[in-house]
Amino acid sequence: MARRDRDPSPVVPKAAAARLSLYLRFLESLREHGVPTTSSQKLAAGVGVTAAQVRKDLGYFGQFGLPGIGYRIDHLVDELRRILGTDRTWNVALVGIGNLGSALAEYRGFERQGFRFVALFDRDPAIVGRAFGSLAVDSIESVEPVVRVRGVELGIIAVPAPAAQEVADLLVAAGIRGIYNFAPAVLQLPPQVAYVSIDLAVELEQLSFSVTQQRPT
Amino acid sequence: MARRDRDPSPVVPKAAAARLSLYLRFLESLREHGVPTTSSQKLAAGVGVTAAQVRKDLGYFGQFGLPGIGYRIDHLVDELRRILGTDRTWNVALVGIGNLGSALAEYRGFERQGFRFVALFDRDPAIVGRAFGSLAVDSIESVEPVVRVRGVELGIIAVPAPAAQEVADLLVAAGIRGIYNFAPAVLQLPPQVAYVSIDLAVELEQLSFSVTQQRPT
DNA sequence: AAGTGTGAAGGCCTTCACAGCA
């Protein structure tokens, strides 16, 4: 007996989605140089993949190219932004204003892509109240009301590993929709909350592994 | 006609190597709690993969388990460190002492895994000379001699995107063996130089993509 | 009885190759 609604939306390989951001970065830099169109070949060379892969990846989301011509950069940039969800502004909260958190709070790269910090939290009373630009650090106690009032949708966790799960639970309880975790810990989250995790030391270990194996990544 | 030396060393899936670090983190935390042994099942639950995957991944590097018992944690930690190359200390140089670079210079997580900063560089005269712990920031001009004299093997790039390739070239010319890049740029490097790249904003875009698709990563 | 190590099967992702369009 056939099941209805089996796999309702197009299945996009996770790896393909990850490359979309790289394509977008490269297209933006081309646009800054006034280039009007490009090809899958040039795009591929710019981000270090094959031309077939570029076409296949874009093909999961629609038809954006012109046979014989290539891709109109303005158009493809708009489409990629829409697909990635960065054609709008996201309200972001940052929890943990230590070394890494402070740097993230001042990092300009997020804002450029449509991510805006609207709340900063820390547990340490010596840090609560400190100002970053026009934003003041709030106490971790006030996560729930602040997240709701300011319409925070994404949370960034930059606290020590032992506190990470607890912070994640707070953010989830406050209704956050996605978590970006820098703590070296694996978080347990409900399936409806999106999750991206980066462990800076793990990545560095991958480098020492590559060097040790005498093989470039 | 058969080719000699075809594929001389065991082929390890890249993804498998990446998980080794996660296994190591989890094992270290178990050890801190005084646990003497564990199983592929428990290890898998701790890092969010399947037990078969754990056994397969470890199987690429040797036989570390005891049938009926599991894995001796002390032993497996030592083996993983050896495999990942973190059973020794690595001398690391950090280039670009802005917000992110400053945070990385003070981040304790690297040292804990055997990575030691022995040189800091920046182009800005206002930053050169500033001290981080016992380390002073050197001018970018002195990369080559400093890298050679202090035996730097790995370089971390935390400069703006337009300067990243130039900095990478300097590090390569100085004889560095691996580069960890935080700049939102794709670097061209000779094949013998290992390469790991993280774009913090790209990862955040993956989060907004997941939320937009209403699908957890 | 419990749990590893591993060939075989399966599935997903990448590469190939070319029809079709500008």
Next chain:
DNA sequence: TGCTGTGAAGGCCTTCACACTT
């Protein structure tokens, strides 16, 4: 002619299943 879009083929990675070990 140049380049995209896309089925088909190929390859890599994951999952399965069980022989084997303690």
